[in-house]
Amino acid sequence: MKRVSETTTGTGPRGGGSAGANLGVLRSHNTALVLGLLRDAGAEGISRLELAERTGLTPQAVSKITARLREEGLAAEAGRRASTGGKPRTVLRLVPEAGHAVGVHLDRDELRVVLVDLDGAVVAERCAALDLGAGAEAVLEAVCAGVREVAGDPRAGAPGEGGPARAVSPLGVGVALPGPLDHARGVLHRVTGFPEWDGFPLRDALAERLGVPVVVDKDTNAAALGLAVGGEEGGAGGSFAYLHLGTGLGAGLVIGGSVHRGARTGAGEFGHQVVQLDGPLCECGNRGCVEVLCLRAAARGEVAEAARVLGVAAGNLVGLLDIDRVLLGGRTVAGAPEAYVRGVREVLDARAHREGAPEAAVPVRVAPRGERAVAEGAAQLLLAPLFGRGEG
Amino acid sequence: MKRVSETTTGTGPRGGGSAGANLGVLRSHNTALVLGLLRDAGAEGISRLELAERTGLTPQAVSKITARLREEGLAAEAGRRASTGGKPRTVLRLVPEAGHAVGVHLDRDELRVVLVDLDGAVVAERCAALDLGAGAEAVLEAVCAGVREVAGDPRAGAPGEGGPARAVSPLGVGVALPGPLDHARGVLHRVTGFPEWDGFPLRDALAERLGVPVVVDKDTNAAALGLAVGGEEGGAGGSFAYLHLGTGLGAGLVIGGSVHRGARTGAGEFGHQVVQLDGPLCECGNRGCVEVLCLRAAARGEVAEAARVLGVAAGNLVGLLDIDRVLLGGRTVAGAPEAYVRGVREVLDARAHREGAPEAAVPVRVAPRGERAVAEGAAQLLLAPLFGRGEG
DNA sequence: TCCACTTTGGCAACGCTGTTGCGAAAGTGC
DNA sequence: GCACTTTCGCAACAGCGTTGCCAAAGTGGA
Structure with a gap:
């Protein structure tokens, strides 16, 4: 088996300008597209001709691409379909064990590390208490230890339960954490409550210690990315908002299949949307702000009112971006999921009815995967580019 | 001179899936990229090596592409730069007269038609009163007559002033109008106040009569597109919101250099954003809704209050999307531009200060071009794809 | 005035992409 | 057992950007 992804032959753009494309870019684009369809097909698999139809490539081109993927160990044959009067189609599938990525969820009081395979399935997991205020050295060391443990690195000491069957070398580590930060540079900004992290180059610090690529993003963005590639959420091209109601209120936006971060990774500041002029001070x-109104109502036990306020804010967002669905998550929502879904849905339905398009009401659901959503999504920060769900 | 854009050799994707790319797509992508840089360079022009730097392509590839463009009449040499110790660089520029497009602004009571060249400069213009409620036949005929007139079509009768020097055959017509509509299919939805237009296939009806490609979009989207390609607004990759305050309140969103419409062309519903829970009925x-609060304040003459409310809503949008700037337009804003800009800016500045990043305050400006902005932007619906600023 | 040097940019050969033409393989159905 | 359909790989091909090379067109010092 060769190395995963030798496809980055293209030089790429030099300046800040838009990217000119060469044959290397073309090849990696098409390869990623095929790889993405293979993953979405799951265990069922997909035939070469279906791949050709879905991508718009000729069957011959798909054959060449899949031959390369099989040579690299990323794809394999998996039986054949029923015949329709001729030679039956050979079914191809992704080989999930051909690569792994690590996802780290760095919360204020907890550290969660998962190892996922190419399919996004969790292969190993570690969870531990952690104080974000304990200083950079302690936090970095805890993260590195967690990463080594889930990867089965012998330096991590005895492999406890929950580890992988054998040691793997992940192709990178994704880190998700709350505060405002710069995704492009991997630098933290004034993390709420922990001013000592302001300006800390987390990405480079971790990359140096671990010796693998590291990507840093906001927790809500990671969760949204994880949901976007989760398959059930409508595949490529879909748009949705993940609303996270926990100690605070934030959102992760997926537009056209990729996470929208904005130029400064500031997008998704949903909680401080003003929905009551001259309302209570935040x-x-x-x-x-929605956050104040919603959380105060929740604290008073008025879940219906909290859900209504959340629904109004969600309605503003839906109208502004014309997204396809709304997913709710976070500890507060987990406490009374049906009530929140019902409350938000009522507001959105009423809005759709008034606009004379009741059939177009935006669906509201609880986000799957619960507590592990952020860590799994963090791992997808590295996997998504392989499958053509990269930077938009 | 050959025909404009023979570059669509690529088959394109068949199904609804993401597009696989072939050599034709590669070529037209790079050609569009170069063409876009040539346009952005304006009358000054740009050298081959600069094009190579900006696109990431090799100088040789740029030479081949520009040679093709010169052969097609789309580009031409325009003098040379000062030498830096060797052979001086040859400067290339776009030939604006090599192609034209028509932009139509179909408002409730007025019809405006412009003919623009490849540079986006207005070459001819017509403006007439029109009643949107006069029925499909009358409106279609008025639009067709306007298009023929600005294009100098002999069938349009005597060429009055404001027409082009000679007849041109535009490569398409862009139509912008208020109501909700479906950009992808070119079909109108219940245009506010004119229920008879519901479901009318405006794009196909016009395309058949005129015999050229037609694109339909919301007026705010067209205006935003026109501003996006206007040069001064930060070129490719920029993000901004155009807020239009006239008889209603709407927004056009540009994200990453392209207009964000959402799956159902519903994005940009800014006016019915709720900023006062249980406030006055809209x-x-x-x-x-902002629209009610803002317009009522404006009607009372309280411009400062209207601007403040607008600013709060703009702040919500800026926080949600992390955009780079806010542009204001529309008749109401035109009545007191400084006051609106000042009011909105104050709210956004205060927000940036509180977040500890006063240097990152989002700039607020009045949108240039005024009354003609929508018509010019409508023409860009056809030109933008030529320059790589297409569907994102 | 000449010559060395730098820089631009075109010509030709090349490697690689997806595409096309064709035929072998592997089924179904009469 | 034969005709037919459908899948899919091999081989030749056209077209993309890339590389190696060299002519053209300047500067600047001797």
Whole structure:
């Protein structure tokens, strides 16, 4: 088996300008597209001709691409379909064990590390208490230890339960954490409550210690990415919002299949959307933020009111972006999922009815995967580019 | 001179899936990229080596592409730069007269038609009163007459002033109008106040009569597109919101250099964003929409309050999408531009200060081009794809 | 005035992409 | 057992950007 992804032959753009494409870019684009369809097909697999139809490539081109993928060990034959009067189609599938990635969820009081395979399935997991305020050295060491453990690295000491069957060398580590940060540079900004992290180059610090590529992103973005590639959420091209209601209120936006971060990774600031002019003061300095209204209502036990307020804010977002669905997550939602879904749905349905398009009401659901969603999504920060769900 | 854009050799994707790319797609992508840089360079022009740097292509590839463009009449040499110790660089520029497009602004009571060249400069213009409620036949005929006139078509009768020097055959017509509609299919939905237009296939009806490609879009989207390619607004990759305050309140969103429409062309519903829970009833059925609050304040003459409310809503949008700037337009804004800009800016500045990043305050400006912005942008619906600023 | 040097940019050969033409393989159905 | 359909690989091909090379067109010092 060769190395995963030798496809980055293309030089890429040099300046800040838009990218000119050469044959290397063309090849890796098409390869990623095919790989993505293979993954979406799951255990069922997909035939060469279906791949050709879905991509618009000729069958011969698909044959060449899949031959390369089989040579590299990323794809394999998996039986054949029923004949329709001629030679039956050979079914191809992704080989999930051909590559792994690590996802790290760095929360204020907890550290969760998962190892996932190419399919996104969790192969190993570690979870431990952690104080984000304990200083850079302690946190970095804890993260590195967690990564080595889930990867089965012998340096990590005795392989406890929950580890992988054998040691794997992951192709990278994705780290998701709450505060505002710069995804492109991997630098943290004033993490709420922990000013000592302001300006810390987390990505480079971890990459140096671990010796593998590292990507850093906001927790809500990671969760949204994980849901976007989760298969059930409509595949490529879909748009949705993941609303996370926990100690705070934030959102991860997926537009056209990729996470929308904005130029400064500031997108998704959903909680400080003003929905009540001159309302109660929020700690952010504004008045009438959804976060304050929603969390206060929740604290008073008025879940219906909290859900209604959340629904109004969600309605604003839906109208602004014309997205396809809304997913709810976070500890507060987990406490009364049906109530929140019902409350938000009522507001959105009413809006759709008034606009005379009741059939177009945006569906509201609880986000699957619960507590592990962020860590799994963090791992997807590295896997997604392989499958053509990269930077939009 | 050959025909404009013979570059669509690529088969394109067949199904609804993501597009696999072949050599034809590769070529047209790079050609469009170069063409876009040539346009952005304007009358100054740009050298081959600069094009190579900006695109990431090799100088030789740029030479081949520009040679093709010169052969087709789309580009031409325009002098040379000062030498830096060797052979001086030859400067290339776009030939604006090599192609034209028509932009139509179909408003409730007015019809405006412009003819623009490849540079986006207005070459001819017509403006006339029009009643959108006069029935499909009358409106279609008025639009067709306007298009023929600005194009100098002999069938249009005597060429009045404001027409082009000689007849041109435009490569397409872009139509922008208020109501909700389906950009992808070119079909109108219940245009506010004119129910008879519901479901009317405007694009196909016009395309058949005129015999050229037609694209239909919302007026705010067209205006935003026109501003996006206007040069001064930061070129490719920029993100901004165009807020239009006229008889209603709407927005056009540009994300990463292309217009964000959403799956159903519903994006940009800015006016019915709720900013005051249980506030005054809006005609849309919601309570506390920005549109109601803002327009009522404006009607009372309280421009500062209207601007503040607008600013709060703009702040919500800026936070949600992390965009780079906000542009204001529309008749109401035109009535007191400084006041609106000042009011919105104050809200956004205050928000940036509270977040500890006063240097990152989002700039607020009045959108240039005024009354003609929508018509010019409508023409760009056809030109933008030529320059690689297509469907994102 | 000449010559060495730098820089631009075209010509030709090349490697690689997806495409086309064709035929072998592997089924179904009469 | 034969005709037919369908899949899919081999081989030749056209077209893309790339590389190696060299002519053209300047500068600047001797």
